[in-house]
Every structure is written in structure tokens, then in C-alpha cells.
Amino acid sequence: ExxxxxxxSHQVTQMGQEVILRCVPISNHLYFYWYRQILGQKVEFxxxxxxxxxxxxxxxxxxxxxxxxxxxxxxxxxxxSTKLExxxxxxxxxxxxxxxxQFFGPGTRLTVL
Amino acid sequence: xxxxxxxxxxxxVQKGGISIINCAYENTAFDYFPWYQQFPGKGPALLIxxxxxxxxxxxxxxxxxxxxxxxQFSLHIMDSQPGDSATYFCAASIDQAxxxxxxxxxxxxxxxx
Numbered sequence: 052e053x054x055x056x057x058x059x060s061h062q063v064t065q066m067g068q069e070v071i072l073r074c075v076p077i078s079n080h081l082y083f084y085w086y087r088q089i090l091g092q093k094v095e096f097x098x099x100x101x102x103x104x105x106x107x108x109x110x111x112x113x114x115x116x117x118x119x120x121x122x123x124x125x126x127x128x129x130x131x132s133t134k135l136e137x138x139x140x141x142x143x144x145x146x147x148x149x150x151x152x153q154f155f156g157p158g159t160r161l162t163v164l
Numbered sequence: 165x166x167x168x169x170x171x172x173x174x175x176x177v178q179k180g181g182i183s184i185i186n187c188a189y190e191n192t193a194f195d196y197f198p199w200y201q202q203f204p205g206k207g208p209a210l211l212i213x214x215x216x217x218x219x220x221x222x223x224x225x226x227x228x229x230x231x232x233x234x235x236q237f238s239l240h241i242m243d244s245q246p247g248d249s250a251t252y253f254c255a256a257s258i259d260q261a262x263x264x265x266x267x268x269x270x271x272x273x274x275x276x277x
């Protein structure tokens with residue numbers, strides 16, 4: 052069964068450093084998303100991406116964040132200058148077309164020290 | 165208007181019992197209501213979803229009940245099993261690919277054997 056994959060599974064970084072989280076969406080999907088989940092809290096939407104453009108973004112997704120589809124398979128989330136409060140699980144998700152059935156990856160745990 | 169309220173926060177059920185988790189939404193434009201199951205350290209997995217053209221949807225032991233006028237929906241897990249022990253999130257969105265899923269805060273279900 053096709054699935055969303057994410058790398059790395061755990062990233063540890065120092066405050067102020069840049070990090071790039073990587074995702075490989077399901078191969079025939081066209082819509083891609085990033086969500087985050089702070090430990091013990093709900094899943095929060097960050098951004099959606101379609102046709103090489105951001106479709107929708109939340110208030111959390113400020114200028115420190117950017118997304119990119121650098122090639123035909125990867126989808127990345129970059130955090131330019133990490134803060135302690137960026138520590139969370141980051142989930143990538145993807146959808147084919149039409150309906151909003153989103154399939155999530157296993158997540159990357161980001162720890163900012 | 166974007167909130168999804170979920171209750172209870174935690175739930176303990178005996179094996180074989182019925183687990184019931186409730187959610188309420190505010191935005192009347194929402195027309196897609198999925199439930200996700202999350203095990204520790206894993207990403208949310210789509211469990212079952214409903215759209216407002218029906219009041220109930222059943223898949224195996226899992227049933228969603230939907231009350232459009234009350235803006236409420238609920239997940240029923242029949243014959244609950246220890247393997248169902250997980251965190252369950254309800255979500256809501258406009259049923260169009262690329263739109264944000266708005267999640268509830270989650271319910272931690274423990275099924276005792």
C-alpha cells in the first residue's frame with residue numbers, strides 16, 4: 052500500500068540553526084501539506100501546496116518557514132532560524148485530487164536545544 | 165469559527181464495551197469530517213470519514229454519527245479491543261483538496277482487558 056515517508060525520523064538542532072524536513076508524498080498525489088504537533092497537543096495545520104504554489108497557510112507559517120518541491124518526488128519544509136518553541140512532531144500529508152482525504156506520514160520529531 | 169471541540173479528553177473502556185467520542189464544530193461551511201487514529205510515535209492514520217449527505221457511516225466496528233443541525237459528530241467503537249488503545253482525533257474541513265484539516269484536541273482511549 053502506498054504511503055507517505057518522511058526523513059529524518061528525529062532531528063536535533065541548536066536554536067538559530069536552519070533545518071530542512073523532507074517528505075516523499077504518495078506518488079500520484081498532487082496536494083501536499085505540513086502539520087505540526089507539539090507534544091501532547093492537537094495536530095495543527097501549517098501549509099498546503101499545489102502546483103508549486105502555496106494554496107493555504109496558517110498563522111503559524113510565518114516568514115521563518117518555507118516549503119519547496121525541489122524535484123518530482125520530494126516535498127520539503129525549511130525552518131530558517133529555529134526557536135525552542137519549534138520543537139514538535141512535524142507531519143507531512145498528501146491528497147490526490149478532488150476530495151480532502153489526507154494521508155499522513157510517520158512524522159519527524161524536531162528537538163531544538 | 166474554526167474550532168473543533170472534542171470530548172472526553174481521555175476514556176477508559178472495558179474490553180468488549182462501546183467507546184464513544186464526541187466532536188462539535190462551528191463553521192457551517194465544513195462538509196468533511198474524518199477521524200484519525202494515532203499510536204504513540206506514529207502519524208495520524210485515517211480511520212473513517214463522513215460527509216453531511218448521510219447521518220451515519222459504519223465500517224466494521226467503527227461508526228460515525230452525524231447531526232448537521234447540532235453541528236456535532238461522534239465516533240462509536242463497538243466491541244472495543246485492547247488494540248484500539250490509541251489517541252483519536254476528529255477533524256473537519258471543507259471537502260476540497262488543499263484545504264486545512266482542523267483537528268480536535270484528541271481523546272486518549274485505553275481499553276482494559
